[in-house]
Amino acid sequence: MAVRSEKLSYEGPGGSFEGVVAWDPAHEGRRPGVLVGHTWMGQGEMEAERAAALAELGYVGFAVDVYGKGRRATTPEEAGRLMGELNQDRQALQGRMAAALATLRGLAVVDAKRTAAMGYCLGGKCVLDLARSGSDVNGVVSIHGVFDAPPFPNAETITAKVLVLHGWDDPLATPEQTVALAKELSASKADWQIHAYGGAMHAFTARGLNEPSKGLAYHANAARRSWQATLNFFEELFG
Known part of the structure; x- marks a missing residue:
């Protein structure tokens, strides 16, 4: 039986949100769940494909939405505005990630005690902020993320394991x-x-991207190595 993917609406700080959840019905019982955080353009095809790839490996993948249902960018200018809203309200960002995690844990096919989060670009900041909030998520992976800390203290102890x-x-x-x-x-x-890849710029997993003057370019080795490192990390968390 093939992997199933479907849109999933849920509530969080600021209103309604819509992500994409993927799982393989051939796997029996509850299994680990993984949030997939999106780039500054908003939840889209890339994140849904990554959730499906995780489902093929026996996880439940949930491509989350931190902008709000129906709020997606079609231009860099729109993306900058949407991302700017969250950069100005990091408590809302953390609250929206917590709501997505609670939604994932509420799914019948997910083992609520075994969860992780991974994210690209803005999504990398999102998963770091989930860890910073003191969430009991097992681990987070930031992939070409942004590192600036919120303008308020982290939890005294970050219990989630962190891979950057x-x-x-x-x-x-x-x-x-x-x-x-x-x-x-x-x-x-x-x-x-922290795994640093020499010669790699921002968005190194984005196939076809080649704007080195802006610090943006696909890097095949870094893309391959980062995916393998992510899978190794999940195996350590859940194996």
Whole structure:
């Protein structure tokens, strides 16, 4: 039986949200669930495909929505406006990730005690903020994410294991900001890892992207290695 994917509406801070959940009916019983955070364009095809890929491996993938139902960007200008709203209200961002996690845990096919979150670009910030909030999610993976901390303290202890997959030449997350994130995570007593890929820029998983003057480019090795590192991390969490 093939993987099934369907839209899923849920409620959170600020209104209604709509993601895509994917699972394989051939797998029996409850299984780990993984949130997939979206880029600044909003929840779309890429995140839904990643949720389906996770489902093929025996997880339940949930491509989440932090902008709101029907709110998706079609231009960089729209994306900047939508992302800016959340950058100005990090408590809302954390609350929306918590609502998505609660929705995932409420699914009949999900083992609520075994959950993780991964995210790309803005989604990388989202999953880091989920960990920063003190969520009891088992682990989070930030993939070419942005590292700036919220303007309020983290939970005293970050209990989620943290994996950061980072392009060393990413202008949106400089070496200095990467070191600052490591210090921040250490101060919160997190179990953290940072994998830096030499020669990789921002959005290194985006096939066909080639705008190095803007610090944006696909990097095949980094894309391949980051996916394998993510799967290894989930195996460690749930194996």
